[in-house]
Amino acid sequence: MPITANILVKKKSKQLKWHRKHLLGLRELSAEEIGYILDTAVGFEQVSTRSVKKAPPLRGKVVVNLFFEDSTRTRNSFALAANRLSADIIEFTKKTSSVSKGETLLDTARNLEAMGIDIVVVRHNAGGASRFLSRNVNACVVNAGDGFCEHPTQGLLDVYTIRKIKGTLEGLKIAIVGDVAHSRVARSDMWAMTKLGAEVTFVGPPTLMPAQAERLPVKVSYCLDEVIEKVDVINMLRIQFERLGGNPFPSIREYSHYFGLTAERMKRAKGNILVMHPGPINRGLEIESEVADGRNSVILEQVTNGLAVRMAVLFLVNQAAAQRVD
Amino acid sequence: MKVILDSRQIERIVEDLAARIVSDVPAGSDIATIGVRSRGEVLAQRLSSRLAEKLGKDVPCGTLDITLYRDDLNSPQGAGQPQVRTTEIGFDIDGKVIILVDDVLHTGRSTRAAMDALIDLGRPMAVKLAVLVDRLGRELPIQADYAGYMCDAAADKLVQVRFVEPDGKDEVVIE
Numbered sequence: 265m266p267i268t269a270n271i272l273v274k275k276k277s278k279q280l281k282w283h284r285k286h287l288l289g290l291r292e293l294s295a296e297e298i299g300y301i302l303d304t305a306v307g308f309e310q311v312s313t314r315s316v317k318k319a320p321p322l323r324g325k326v327v328v329n330l331f332f333e334d335s336t337r338t339r340n341s342f343a344l345a346a347n348r349l350s351a352d353i354i355e356f357t358k359k360t361s362s363v364s365k366g367e368t369l370l371d372t373a374r375n376l377e378a379m380g381i382d383i384v385v386v387r388h389n390a391g392g393a394s395r396f397l398s399r400n401v402n403a404c405v406v407n408a409g410d411g412f413c414e415h416p417t418q419g420l421l422d423v424y425t426i427r428k429i430k431g432t433l434e435g436l437k438i439a440i441v442g443d444v445a446h447s448r449v450a451r452s453d454m455w456a457m458t459k460l461g462a463e464v465t466f467v468g469p470p471t472l473m474p475a476q477a478e479r480l481p482v483k484v485s486y487c488l489d490e491v492i493e494k495v496d497v498i499n500m501l502r503i504q505f506e507r508l509g510g511n512p513f514p515s516i517r518e519y520s521h522y523f524g525l526t527a528e529r530m531k532r533a534k535g536n537i538l539v540m541h542p543g544p545i546n547r548g549l550e551i552e553s554e555v556a557d558g559r560n561s562v563i564l565e566q567v568t569n570g571l572a573v574r575m576a577v578l579f580l581v582n583q584a585a586a587q588r589v590d
Numbered sequence: 591m592k593v594i595l596d597s598r599q600i601e602r603i604v605e606d607l608a609a610r611i612v613s614d615v616p617a618g619s620d621i622a623t624i625g626v627r628s629r630g631e632v633l634a635q636r637l638s639s640r641l642a643e644k645l646g647k648d649v650p651c652g653t654l655d656i657t658l659y660r661d662d663l664n665s666p667q668g669a670g671q672p673q674v675r676t677t678e679i680g681f682d683i684d685g686k687v688i689i690l691v692d693d694v695l696h697t698g699r700s701t702r703a704a705m706d707a708l709i710d711l712g713r714p715m716a717v718k719l720a721v722l723v724d725r726l727g728r729e730l731p732i733q734a735d736y737a738g739y740m741c742d743a744a745a746d747k748l749v750q751v752r753f754v755e756p757d758g759k760d761e762v763v764i765e
Binding site: 281282303304306307308309310311314315316318319320321324325349576579582583586587 | 655657658659663664665666671673674675676677706707709710711712
């Protein structure tokens with residue numbers, strides 16, 4: 265990051281004090297709070313590049329990865345982030361736990377808490393699961409994806425990646441394309457991007473748009489070809505077949521034809537457009553391999569930045585808990 | 591508020607620190623300065639250019655953020671909420687004589703944190719501590735190799751170093 269940008273960042277976020285011991289969603293955060301997390305993450309990037317890839321701020325703390333849904337990137341990223349901050353980490357997955365014997369979310373969490381955990385990172389298929397947990401346990405709660413609601417650390421790493429390359433989100437035009445209806449990433453992105461001053465357009469077939477999209481702070485388009493030329497950033501979403509009900513589009517081929525990011529379509533995009541994808545990618549469906557691996561793609565940078573962002577989040581919620589007077 | 595050092599005195603002290611470091615460090619050793627954020631950063635830059643003049647070669651300068659290494663991070667009595675910033679050291683510290691630079695040496699806790707942070711970056715040949723103001727009140731067995739000014743301010747006072755770059759003026763005051 266250029267030195268001048270760094271100085272500006274420092275001045276802007278000096279007054280803010282972080283007081284949240286939970287990170288449940290980006291909707292409730294102010295632009296300043298989002299900026300503060302991003303600024304903090306900048307300081308964590310270098311921990312991963314030096315000779316000892318570990319720092320001590322969470323030494324003696326225990327983080328639980330409480331995942332009721334499958335995940336590769338998010339779970340491993342949180343685990344590595346916790347490790348790099350010197351915390352101990354407990355891995356919990358639904359399949360190998362007592363949940364398969366009928367234990368509820370709350371009982372599972374309370375039992376883990378009885379072992380003396382400090383931070384719960386939770387992913388659950390029910391919207392609001394992390395908020396429910398935050399009201400019922402003493403530990404810090406970090407939402408790693410709840411239903412169709414939010415996936416705040418993904419939203420943060422997306423805006424972090426954009427800010428790092430473009431300098432700011434102010435005035436950028438961003439398209440979020442595909443299965444918006446089932447995407448918590450789209451929602452967290454929308455909150456973070458619009459709060460930071462970008463203009464967001466949801467693009468996809470009407471059947472994959474969220475209900476009452478007109479009440480959200482976004483534009484809606486059903487035609488990717490109308491949007492592709494105008495945007496600075498395009499975020500491609502995976503079709504979440506596991507959540508689809510009915511037939512939202514006639515065939516995969518037809519969907520790809522109208523909403524896939526092909527090399528052909530990319531020719532009409534701005535030369536410096538950023539191509540993003542939260543993963544996992546279905547190559548050839550929503551994005552062609554040539555584009556996913558092309559020079560505009562920042563898909564792997566997103567993953568790298570996710571680590572710094574998650575370190576920042578774990579650090580901040582733990583700080584808020586440690587310095588709370590109650 | 592009492593001014594204990596003005597800009598001319600600060601200039602002389604920096605000059606003197608540089609002279610002592612040059613006479614002390616074995617000839618031919620690879621020397622670099624690393625300043626502790628944020629006032630140590632400015633002092634390290636000044637020291638670095640003085641050392642470069644005297645030695646007739648480049649003396650690289652870096653900045654160390656010690657937030658992640660502080661010992662009061664998890665204590666409710668901690669000094670509020672420190673912001674994590676970046677460590678910017680654009681050279682390899684292995685095998686170098688590192689002059690660790692801070693504005694005020696007081697309890698010694700920042701220096702302890704800085705040494706731990708430094709060791710995670712590599713293995714310097716030696717680490718020496720240079721400070722502008724050496725103040726009574728050590729809580730750890732740490733001392734400066736090069737101290738500019740000794741100060742016996744009472745425990746409840748604040749010794750503040752100000753530099754032109756961030757503060758508009760060079761001075762050291764007791765508040």
